[in-house]
Amino acid sequence: MSTKLVTVELEVNGDKRSVEALASTPLLWVIREELELTGTKFGCGKAQCGACTVHVDGVPRRSCVTPLSAVEGAKIRTIEGIVSKEGALHPVQEAWVANNVPQCGYCQSGQIMSAVALLEARGPKVTDEDIDAAMAGNICRCGTYPRIKKAIHDAAKKVES
Amino acid sequence: MRLERRDFLKMVGGGALMIGVLPGCKTAQVVGMKELSDDTFSPNVFISITPEGRVILALNKSEMGQGVATGSAVLVAEELEVAVESIEAIHVARPEFENSLGEAALSEIAPVGMQITGGSSSTPENYTPLRKAAASARLMLVAAAAAKWQTTAEQCRAEDGHVIHSDGRKIAYGALTKEAAAQDVVDDPPLKERSAFTKIGKPVIRVDAKDKVTGAAKFGTDYAPKNVVRAYVIHPPQQGGQVKSLDAAAAKEMPGVVDVFEFERGVAVLAEKYWQAAAAARTVKVTFTEGATNGLHSDALSVAAKKVAKGDGSTRFVNRGNVDKALAEEDVVTVDATYEAPYLAHAPMEPMNCTVHVQGDRVQVWAPTQSPTIVAEGISRLLGIDRSDVQVDTLMLGGGFGRRGVPDFAVEAAMIARKVDRPVQLVWSREDDMRGGYYRPAAVARMRGAVSKKDGRVKAVHYHGVAQSIFMDQSPFLGAVFPDWMPKMMKRLMLRANVGFINSGALPDFISLEGMATSAYDVESFRVDYTPVRTAMPVSFWRSVGHSYNAFIKETFMDELAHAAKKDPFEFRRAHLTAAPRHLAVLEAAAELGNWGKPIEEGWGRGIAVHWSFGSYVAQVVEAGVVDDRVRVRKVACAVDCGVAVTPDLVAAQMESGIIYGLSAAIDQRLDIVDGVVQQDNFDTYPCLRMHESPEIVVKVMDSDEHPHGVGEPGLPPVLGGLSNAIFAATGVRLRAMPMQQAWDRRKETT
Numbered sequence: 001m002s003t004k005l006v007t008v009e010l011e012v013n014g015d016k017r018s019v020e021a022l023a024s025t026p027l028l029w030v031i032r033e034e035l036e037l038t039g040t041k042f043g044c045g046k047a048q049c050g051a052c053t054v055h056v057d058g059v060p061r062r063s064c065v066t067p068l069s070a071v072e073g074a075k076i077r078t079i080e081g082i083v084s085k086e087g088a089l090h091p092v093q094e095a096w097v098a099n100n101v102p103q104c105g106y107c108q109s110g111q112i113m114s115a116v117a118l119l120e121a122r123g124p125k126v127t128d129e130d131i132d133a134a135m136a137g138n139i140c141r142c143g144t145y146p147r148i149k150k151a152i153h154d155a156a157k158k159v160e161s
Numbered sequence: 162m163r164l165e166r167r168d169f170l171k172m173v174g175g176g177a178l179m180i181g182v183l184p185g186c187k188t189a190q191v192v193g194m195k196e197l198s199d200d201t202f203s204p205n206v207f208i209s210i211t212p213e214g215r216v217i218l219a220l221n222k223s224e225m226g227q228g229v230a231t232g233s234a235v236l237v238a239e240e241l242e243v244a245v246e247s248i249e250a251i252h253v254a255r256p257e258f259e260n261s262l263g264e265a266a267l268s269e270i271a272p273v274g275m276q277i278t279g280g281s282s283s284t285p286e287n288y289t290p291l292r293k294a295a296a297s298a299r300l301m302l303v304a305a306a307a308a309k310w311q312t313t314a315e316q317c318r319a320e321d322g323h324v325i326h327s328d329g330r331k332i333a334y335g336a337l338t339k340e341a342a343a344q345d346v347v348d349d350p351p352l353k354e355r356s357a358f359t360k361i362g363k364p365v366i367r368v369d370a371k372d373k374v375t376g377a378a379k380f381g382t383d384y385a386p387k388n389v390v391r392a393y394v395i396h397p398p399q400q401g402g403q404v405k406s407l408d409a410a411a412a413k414e415m416p417g418v419v420d421v422f423e424f425e426r427g428v429a430v431l432a433e434k435y436w437q438a439a440a441a442a443r444t445v446k447v448t449f450t451e452g453a454t455n456g457l458h459s460d461a462l463s464v465a466a467k468k469v470a471k472g473d474g475s476t477r478f479v480n481r482g483n484v485d486k487a488l489a490e491e492d493v494v495t496v497d498a499t500y501e502a503p504y505l506a507h508a509p510m511e512p513m514n515c516t517v518h519v520q521g522d523r524v525q526v527w528a529p530t531q532s533p534t535i536v537a538e539g540i541s542r543l544l545g546i547d548r549s550d551v552q553v554d555t556l557m558l559g560g561g562f563g564r565r566g567v568p569d570f571a572v573e574a575a576m577i578a579r580k581v582d583r584p585v586q587l588v589w590s591r592e593d594d595m596r597g598g599y600y601r602p603a604a605v606a607r608m609r610g611a612v613s614k615k616d617g618r619v620k621a622v623h624y625h626g627v628a629q630s631i632f633m634d635q636s637p638f639l640g641a642v643f644p645d646w647m648p649k650m651m652k653r654l655m656l657r658a659n660v661g662f663i664n665s666g667a668l669p670d671f672i673s674l675e676g677m678a679t680s681a682y683d684v685e686s687f688r689v690d691y692t693p694v695r696t697a698m699p700v701s702f703w704r705s706v707g708h709s710y711n712a713f714i715k716e717t718f719m720d721e722l723a724h725a726a727k728k729d730p731f732e733f734r735r736a737h738l739t740a741a742p743r744h745l746a747v748l749e750a751a752a753e754l755g756n757w758g759k760p761i762e763e764g765w766g767r768g769i770a771v772h773w774s775f776g777s778y779v780a781q782v783v784e785a786g787v788v789d790d791r792v793r794v795r796k797v798a799c800a801v802d803c804g805v806a807v808t809p810d811l812v813a814a815q816m817e818s819g820i821i822y823g824l825s826a827a828i829d830q831r832l833d834i835v836d837g838v839v840q841q842d843n844f845d846t847y848p849c850l851r852m853h854e855s856p857e858i859v860v861k862v863m864d865s866d867e868h869p870h871g872v873g874e875p876g877l878p879p880v881l882g883g884l885s886n887a888i889f890a891a892t893g894v895r896l897r898a899m900p901m902q903q904a905w906d907r908r909k910e911t912t
Contacts, residue, residue, distance in 0.1 A: 003415055022416060022440055029436040038383035039376015041559070043510050044591040048844035051510055079376035093374040097366060100810055103818060104226030105373030106380055106510040106559030132853035139844060141510050141560050142226045143821025145855035147814070 008072050012037070013081030021068055028052045028063040031078055039079035039109045043139070050138030053110035054078045060117040062137075079109035082116055092116050095155035096148075103142035111138045115152050119159050126156045202338035204301055204346060206257045207294040208237065214322065214335030216243050219253035222287070223278040223531050224369060225509075225561035226818070227873040228811035231367045232284055233291055235807055239360040240295035240352065242319040243334070250368055252555035254533035275534035279566050279702060281775035281871020284807055288869050289352075296350035298341075305340035306332055355866060361807050369557075380557045381514040381529040386584040389516065390419050392577050393438035394587065395428040395445060399452030399837040400598055401697065404428060408446040415441040422580065423447075429577045435588060453697035454837030459504060459603060462834075466605035466627040466694060467499055474625045474690025476670075479678050482686030484609075487621035493611040494725045498718060500608065501898040502710035503831035504839075505601035507703055508847060511559020512594040513570035517577075518584035519544070524551045524575065525584075529558040531566040539568035540575045562822070563702035567599045567635075592842040600832060601703030602694075604628035604710040606677075608718045610725075617726035619737060621686040622718070624677050626711070630693040632670045634700045672702075676711030676878060681741040681773060682719065682734075698834060704822055705874040708774040709881070713827070713899060716770035716882025720889065730886060731757050731769050744771055747780040747800040750861050755782025755798030764788070765795070766890025770883035776870025777803040779816070783883035784856075786891040792828050792902045794856045794884060799876065801860065804867035812872045813860040819876025820858055825850040827881045829900050 006023040009016065012035055019034045031040050031054065040063060043051030047062035054063045055077040082090040089097070092115050102108045118134040119126060131152050140148070197217075203209040209217040218237050224230040230250040238245040258276040299319050306324035307314045309332070316327045325331045334341075355361075372378040397403070409421035412430060417437030421430050428447050432438035488495055516527040517540070524544065530536050533553035541548040558565055574587035589597060609623040670691065671678070678689045703709060723733035731752050738744045748771045752758070757767060764786045771780035784796040799816045806812045829848040833840040841847040885896050888905070896904040 005416060021434075022436060024440060025434075025436045029434065032382075033434050033436075037376070038379075041380070041510070042382070042512065042588070044844050046591075046843055046845070048591075049510065083375060089371075089374070096374045097370040100367050100370060100814060102226075102367065102370055102373035103228070103814060104510065104558060104560040105369065105378055108373050109376045112374060135852040137851075139510070139849045139851060141508060141562070141822065141825075141849060143818040143850070143855070144814075145821065145850075145852045146817055146858050148852070149855075 006069055008068050010071060010073070011075045013077060019068065023067065023069040025068045026064050027054070027056075027061075027066040027068060027071055027076070030068050031063060031076070037078050037080050041106055041109055043107065043110075048139070049107070050110045050114060051107050053113040053138065055113060055117060058117075058120070060114050077113075079112060082112070090116060091158040092119065092151070092155045095151035095158075099147045099151040099154065101144050101147040101151050103144055107138060107140045111135070111140065111144075111148055114138050115148070115155070118152065119156055123159060124156050126152060200339045202298070202302075202341045204298045204341070205294045206255065207291060208241070208298045210298070210334050210338055210341075212335050212338050214333055216241070216248050216322070216334070218248050218250045219255070220250050221253070221258035221276060222283040223252060223555055223558055223561065223565070224250070225278065225531065225558035225565065227283070227815060228367060228808060229278065229283045230369055231365060231811060232807045233287060234368050235360050235365055236287065236291040237295040239358060240292045241299050243322045245360060245365055246368065247322060248368065254537075254553045254555060256549070259534055275532060277532035277534060277566060278561070279531055279563065281777070281873045281875060283871070284869045285776060285871060288805075288807070292352050293350055296352055297347040300347045300350055301341045301344040302334055302337050304344045305337045309337070309340060355805065362805065362809060364810060365808050367811065378557050380511055380559045381516070381527070382586060382588055384516070384527055384556055385586060386516065386518060386527070389584045389586050390431050390433065390581060391435045391438050392574070392585050392587045393430045393432075393435070393442045394426060394573065394577075394589070394593070395430070395442055395447055396593055396597065397427055397449035397452055399449070399454045400699065401454065402449035402452035405448045405450050406446075411444040412441040415444065420581070421445065424576050424580070426573050426576060431577070431581065431585070439590075452837060454834070457696055457698060457834055457837045459832070459834040462603065462694070462696065463501065463605065466603070467501075469692055470499060470605050470607035470625050470627045475692045477688065477690050478674050479687055479689035481688070482621070484621045484623045484686045484688040487686045488609060488611050488623070490611065490620065492614045493620055494614060496608070496610045496718070496721050496725050498608050498721060498897055500606050500714045500717065502604045502713060503899060504603045504698065504834065505703055505826055505830055506595045506832060506841070506847060507560075507562040507564035507599075508595060508844075508849070509558075509560025509562055509564055512591055513564070513589040513597065514587060515571040515574040516584060516586040517571070517574040519575065519578045522546045522550055526551060526553045526571060526575075527556055528553060528571050529556045529565060530568070530571065531558070531561050531563075532568070535566065536568045536571040539572040543572055543575055544579060562704040563706070564599060567701050569597070569599065591844070595832075595842045595847060596839045598699040599701040600698060601709060602629035602631060602700040606710075606714045608714060610718060610722050612722050612726040617728050617733070617736075619682065619684045619722055622684050623688045623690070624714070625690040625692070626673060626677065627692045628673055628694060628710070629696055629698070629700050630670050631672045631700050631702060631706065633693065635702070672707045674711070675707035676772065676774060677715055679773065680715055681744050682737040683740055684737065697837075704819070705774060705877045708772065708874070708878040709826070712770070712772045712774070712878030713881035713885070716772060716879065717885045717897065720768070720882065720886040721895065729758070734769070734771060738771070743778045743802050744773065744780075747771060747778045747802050747863060750800035750863065751780035751782050751798055754800060754859055754861055755784070755796070757782055764891060766887045766892070768883045768886025768888070768890055770879040770881075770886065772875075772878045774875045774878050777801060777872060777875040779875045779879050781820070781879040781883045783880060783887040785884055785887035787888065787905060790905070792884075792888065792905055793854065794824055794828075794887075796857045796859075797880060797883070799858065799860045800863060801872065801876065802863040802865055803872050803875070804865050804869040806862045806865070807869055809862045812862050815872040816860045816876035817858045819874065820880045821850050821855060823877035823880040824856070824884065827884050827899050828902050831900050831903065
């Protein structure tokens with residue numbers, strides 16, 4: 001295990017941040033412990049469950065297996081960064097609330113980040129097949145999938161393609 | 162506040178203690194030890210209203226997704242006359258809440274109990290006390306307003322957080338707290354009739370929804386006290402193994418590492434940050450001794466259990482009619498089948514974690530736990546201190562499913578924290594979580610049955626279950642049921658006696674038999690035998706517990722009997738449930754919702770199942786098939802009668818949840834133990850149902866006036882047998898073992 005420390009510049013939810021940590025540190029733990037944004041969750045540590053999903057330069061990524069050294073200069077967006085500047089919920093978050101999607105809620109930050117990326121890519125044209133493909137990497141042990149599917153369709157009606 | 166408070170507190174199940182501080186966790190954020198102002202109106206253990214108008218509900222149950230925070234808020238809002246969304250529901254651990262084991266625990270002669278969330282018991286337990294607590298508070302607020310206005314209470318009414326005079330004057334609850342606190346406590350307030358409900362049974366948005374979609378909700382590791390140190394533990398491959406050799410020189414040189422030491426449960430690596438600890442742990446060279454599970458193989462256990470199942474059970478719990486005679490009759494068709502279910506992990510999304518600060522003989526714990534009492538009891542026993550010296554603040558639970566009712570991870574955190582002068586946050590890896598124990602026990606059962614050739618009725622059913630006893634394994638934790646003042650020696654003696662009673666059969670191991678011994682089917686001769694298995698693999702409560710294998714066995718076997726009698730499985734069940742109206746009603750509702758009897762495409766089939774558990778009745782029609790050798794479920798129709806549905810949409814959500822959790826187990830999940838080591842350790846080897854394989858689910862919540870019962874677990878059991886029955890309808894292949902994908906793959910070897 002390398003003991004190499006690196007200093008990395010990032011843009012996180014629009015703010016410039018500089019982080020010093022072990023080069024191997026997964027982005028997940030940088031976000032949680034260095035940047036103190038705890039909405040992003042640790043679930044499996046090997047890109048199996050999606051609880052740690054964030055956007056790296058607009059693309060959903062499993063932050064638990066993305067080393068800090070690989071995201072120099074990247075734009076990171078986390079669950080804390082999708083609320084508007086005025087504090088209004090994102091249409092995906094609104095749809096989640098309206099459908100009573102969350103149960104334990106632990107996986108939902110990751111689910112929402114995957115859903116936001118899907119809608120940014122597909123917009124109102126999103127189909128069940130798109131949802132199956134885009135959301136298959138996010139496990140929910142509470143079994144909120146049927147409501148997530150419904151909420152994504154509801155949100156799709158409100159977002160611009 | 163007058164002394165009569167005591168009587169009221171007794172009624173809601175408590176001693177007499179004011180809410181002065183509210184330690185604990187708001188669903189939104191950690192409140193910490195925030196003092197409420199002196200003028201806060203706290204008429205009972207549940208409700209506090211501040212002069213600013215905050216309505217705070219002290220939750221005696223843990224919110225782990227099942228919706229208890231919302232359900233409790235609805236019950237309070239109904240009688241307090243406030244908006245549901247105005248209520249702040251906060252986890253609070255307190256001695257007065259340790260009476261959650263039902264009526265017996267409430268009696269003064271048996272001052273036992275613990276604060277625990279499990280057994281789908283929260284709503285049935287809280288339904289009346291929470292409404293009475295709220296009604297009492299409301300009547301005191303109204304009396305306070307009447308006194309202020311120098312009028313009678315009859316001239317005043319409560320509405321939306323205000324008291325309103327018939328002449329139109331209006332005052333907010335927050336402006337009445339001081340006066341309300343001076344009113345006589347209303348001991349036994351009348352409650353609204355169901356027809357007058359405006360909130361119970363109506364649509365509601367979860368009170369924790371917003372915090373859970375913004376990332377604001379605080380789960381176990383989202384709260385870090387000042388100066389916290391993170392702990393990563395290297396566990397032995399076999400549970401119970403001890404460190405034999407340790408070389409941590411390289412690890413101690415790693416950035417951020419605070420200390421590395423061996424302890425009772427392995428090697429603790431402490432660092433400023435989680436990843437520093439995890440990275441350093443990879444450089445540690447450690448060997449372990451053999452553990453208690455050494456030599457245990459689940460395959461061999463299965464073979465042995467099947468052999469035992471063929472004989473007589475060691476204990477007979479039910480013996481109605483004459484099974485042997487009925488099975489030997491000439492005019493019957495007999496069925497003889499052996500069923501099997503594997504060990505399972507709970508695998509909640511949030512891995513086990515706990516934060517502990519040992520400060521002399523006072524301990525502060527922050528834990529996502531189903532039972533602050535069990536955590537406090539475990540840590541107090543470890544440290545030799547009183548349970549009341551262990552303060553447990555419950556953080557949001559990232560799933561529980563029974564796993565967080567066991568305190569092992571919290572006690573492990575305390576083992577480390579007692580050696581460190583700082584708060585310690587222990588975080589298990591997913592691998593620790595799956596290999597770290599407390600599993601749903603594997604179970605085998607032989608079923609024999611006879612149906613009459615004349616009328617197609619079931620003449621006899623004989624069940625012989627062979628499974629590890631959860632009751633015996635969990636007995637050590639039952640110590641938390643005894644009050645803190647009971648001498649430790651007496652606790653130990655009582656626990657030992659308890660295990661002895663179970664072993665001797667004097668105390669029925671109802672957990673291992675639940676779902677079978679309670680079968681509602683009208684069967685002339687019925688026998689239930691049980692043989693416990695002892696292994697060192699720790700087992701515990703897993704969502705729906707004994708029902709999680711007994712319902713599979715009961716409902717699949719009932720289907721086999723129906724086919725043996727050449728009857729439609731739905732009609733066959735109906736014919737045997739004529740004396741069980743609530744079973745019958747959900748069965749018929751599910752059949753209609755699930756298009757029972759309607760044509761279906763080649764390759765797909767419908768299976769039906771009905772099961773009572775935790776007080777609630779659930780029937781399901783499962784549509785499934787095998788597509789390219791993959792077991793697929795495309796639709797589940799579900800009808801549930803849980804009595805009064807306090808939050809119908811959340812009842813439906815729990816049915817969906819139980820179905821999907823159950824299907825994950827029914828199709829794919831199993832733990833294989835090879836020489837005492839669990840082989841599956843993450844979601845790649847222990848698969849969970851994902852979006853693309855998740856079925857469409859439709860739920861009908863039955864209208865009922867009956868007392869509410871649980872919904873967290875009852876949605877799960879029927880789907881297991883329902884799936885096996887659907888696969889049989891689709892393919893003609895009878896799958897008698899879970900997980901069914903494996904049973905399908907092996908069908909040629911076993912048939």
